Amino acid sequence: MHRYCPGLAGFVGTVSPAIVAIALLAACGGGGGGNADGSEGPKVPPPAPQENAPFRAIAGISMGAYGALNLGTKHPDAFGVIGSLGGPVDLTQLLVDLERQGLAVKALTASPGNPEQEASFDHMPRYPGRNLTLSLVKDLMIAFGNPFLHHPDPSRQYLASDSEPAALRMDDRFGPFELPADPRGFADAGDRNGDGQRQADESPDTPSDVLLGARGSLARIAPAAQGVDVGGRALADVDGDGVYDVGDGIVVNGAEPFDDANGNGVRDSGEAFQDVGLDGVPGSGDFGEGNGGFDVDPDRARWLSEDPLTRLAARDAAAIQAQRIYMDVGTADEFGFARHYANLVSVLEGKGIPVTVQEGFSANCTSVPAPSEPFLLVRYAGGHIGIADADTIVADLLNGDVCGAATVWQRLITLVGFLNESFPDGRFGPGVDIDIDIGNLGDLTDLFEGVRVRGDLVEADVPTPSLATSPDAAVPTSQVLVYRPIEFFNDADATFPIVYLLPGYGQETSDFERIRELLDLLILTRQVQNMFVAVLPGNGGVRGTFYVNHAVPEEQVPDAIGPTSGRYEDAVVSDLVPYVEAEIARGRIRR
Numbered sequence: 001m002h003r004y005c006p007g008l009a010g011f012v013g014t015v016s017p018a019i020v021a022i023a024l025l026a027a028c029g030g031g032g033g034g035n036a037d038g039s040e041g042p043k044v045p046p047p048a049p050q051e052n053a054p055f056r057a058i059a060g061i062s063m064g065a066y067g068a069l070n071l072g073t074k075h076p077d078a079f080g081v082i083g084s085l086g087g088p089v090d091l092t093q094l095l096v097d098l099e100r101q102g103l104a105v106k107a108l109t110a111s112p113g114n115p116e117q118e119a120s121f122d123h124m125p126r127y128p129g130r131n132l133t134l135s136l137v138k139d140l141m142i143a144f145g146n147p148f149l150h151h152p153d154p155s156r157q158y159l160a161s162d163s164e165p166a167a168l169r170m171d172d173r174f175g176p177f178e179l180p181a182d183p184r185g186f187a188d189a190g191d192r193n194g195d196g197q198r199q200a201d202e203s204p205d206t207p208s209d210v211l212l213g214a215r216g217s218l219a220r221i222a223p224a225a226q227g228v229d230v231g232g233r234a235l236a237d238v239d240g241d242g243v244y245d246v247g248d249g250i251v252v253n254g255a256e257p258f259d260d261a262n263g264n265g266v267r268d269s270g271e272a273f274q275d276v277g278l279d280g281v282p283g284s285g286d287f288g289e290g291n292g293g294f295d296v297d298p299d300r301a302r303w304l305s306e307d308p309l310t311r312l313a314a315r316d317a318a319a320i321q322a323q324r325i326y327m328d329v330g331t332a333d334e335f336g337f338a339r340h341y342a343n344l345v346s347v348l349e350g351k352g353i354p355v356t357v358q359e360g361f362s363a364n365c366t367s368v369p370a371p372s373e374p375f376l377l378v379r380y381a382g383g384h385i386g387i388a389d390a391d392t393i394v395a396d397l398l399n400g401d402v403c404g405a406a407t408v409w410q411r412l413i414t415l416v417g418f419l420n421e422s423f424p425d426g427r428f429g430p431g432v433d434i435d436i437d438i439g440n441l442g443d444l445t446d447l448f449e450g451v452r453v454r455g456d457l458v459e460a461d462v463p464t465p466s467l468a469t470s471p472d473a474a475v476p477t478s479q480v481l482v483y484r485p486i487e488f489f490n491d492a493d494a495t496f497p498i499v500y501l502l503p504g505y506g507q508e509t510s511d512f513e514r515i516r517e518l519l520d521l522l523i524l525t526r527q528v529q530n531m532f533v534a535v536l537p538g539n540g541g542v543r544g545t546f547y548v549n550h551a552v553p554e555e556q557v558p559d560a561i562g563p564t565s566g567r568y569e570d571a572v573v574s575d576l577v578p579y580v581e582a583e584i585a586r587g588r589i590r591r
């Protein structure tokens with residue numbers, strides 16, 4: 001276990017002297033005592049999860065926003081409070097958008113400027129862009145299975161070139177197609193210059209693995225265009241500007257062909273379908289063919305079993321209201337997640353559950369919001385991370401002013417305010433009297449002799465047996481980062497609520513290390529009660545786990561970080577949470 005606690009000088013160096021003085025004044029007069037030597041105090045047995053759900057929250061950002069709402073609603077006996085900051089919380093919508101905006105081929109000549117405009121496989125917005133989308137698609141399919149290309153053999157699900165349609169080499173929309181010689185699907189150029197489009201000089205060198213390319217659509221979109229073979233597809237530069245404006249199709253066999261009369265991307269009852277199997281080709285005897293019913297790729301059931309919106313839609317209002325849910329989303333979220341939260345709100349409201357929708361943040365460090373509503377959505381003006389054309393979230397987390405205007409800190413402060421209101425009768429202040437001569441702040445260190453006025457941050461590699469590939473294999477470890485609040489060190493008898501924070505796609509737990517600055521300040525100024533915050537890891541698969549037990553074993557994935565067992569939900573619930581509460585929080589979780 002490695003601990004890093006920069007001294008008080010470091011604290012003072014990051015926050016203005018005025019705020020320190022306010023914090024000191026606010027801190028005076030605290031009660032408690034008994035552990036004021038600053039030690040960890042004795043270890044006690046942690047409560048069973050069912051004993052203290054009201055004092056245990058799970059929250060996350062982006063991929064972690066999905067993870068928090070999914071795990072939180074799946075384990076309501078353990079988590080009383082959920083925070084979901086801008087992620088894919090409606091997997092049906094995500095599938096429709098993937099098919100229509102991510103993998104479709106359209107006769108576009110420019111990349112879209114916002115998530116509501118048409119996008120295609122070769123013309124995506126600059127952010128998230130093609131590289132991130134391709135990597136996300138891989139990880140989504142590792143997590144939930146490939147909902148577009150069915151493979152009946154579970155030991156061979158990952159490479160699309162081995163799927164059922166690939167064996168047939170015939171697609172209902174694109175006709176016959178050839179498989180690339182390399183079994184890793186077809187190669188894509190990615191987007192080396194990061195402009196969201198596929199230029200003619202971006203050579204195909206990125207295995208797309210879970211996708212298949214097929215000729216066929218080019219002639220339909222641009223009849224006169226001459227195709228160029230690129231990564232197994234015929235692409236064309238119609239206007240000669242060096243950008244492939246149209247390309248050949250991505251094979252997507254998510255369902256038997258159907259008449260989408262209302263244009264919502266899913267088959268509703270009454271809409272006609274062809275009973276020809278998922279590949280859309282009669283007489284091939286593939287999945288679902290000739291059985292008299294409408295069939296979708298069986299992996300869709302896996303997606304929906306891990307879909308928070310589907311779960312909440314099936315739950316009665318009283319059960320949903322046993323938890324509190326905080327949400328936020330950018331109105332111009334580049335992934336279209338604003339629509340996900342709108343769909344979620346209408347499901348809740350359809351059950352008679354009032355949801356407060358607030359436009360914009362009102363947060364700052366001297367006036368932390370205190371929302372009392374149990375279901376709150378904050379819609380802020382801006383994109384996925386608040387900036388339109390680049391993902392600066394990590395830079396803002398590591399270097400931005402925790403009390404400043406950076407969107408991600410505004411989001412975190414508002415989340416903390418909601419959490420603080422969620423845990424009743426909290427313990428405020430440092431838990432010990434601090435005697436200060438406000439007229440003599442010259443040497444701050446002397447003022448606090450023998451008293452802790454800061455929490456700490458524990459970075460630990462936690463044994464994670466759930467991720468072992470076999471019972472005999474070495475037990476892997478997972479890195480967690482845990483904030484322990486100020487009073488933890490000043491009162492050995494005090495117990496506190498705990499918040500689990502799940503990072504976004506491609507983020508590290510260490511990206512969140514500055515939550516200590518924020519929480520120390522808010523706790524010392526008595527705006528927020530003492531609480532633990534444990535940041536859990538989201539890395540695995542290719543770049544992110546989505547915090548579920550994976551559908552596709554990592555052994556099948558050439559670029560996997562592991563391989564591990566892929567049981568990431570089990571790792572959180574059975575390994576990380578118990579270890580954090582028993583060992584790092586020393587059992588001192590409120591109940």
Ligand SMILES: [Ca+2]
Pocket residue numbers: 190191192193194195196197198199202
């Ligand atoms: Ca490009």
Ligand SMILES: [Ca+2]
Pocket residue numbers: 236237238239240241242243244245
């Ligand atoms: Ca062009």
Ligand SMILES: [Ca+2]
Pocket residue numbers: 276277278279280281282283284285286289
């Ligand atoms: Ca068929």
Ligand SMILES: [Ca+2]
Pocket residue numbers: 256274275276277288289290291292293294295
């Ligand atoms: Ca059928």
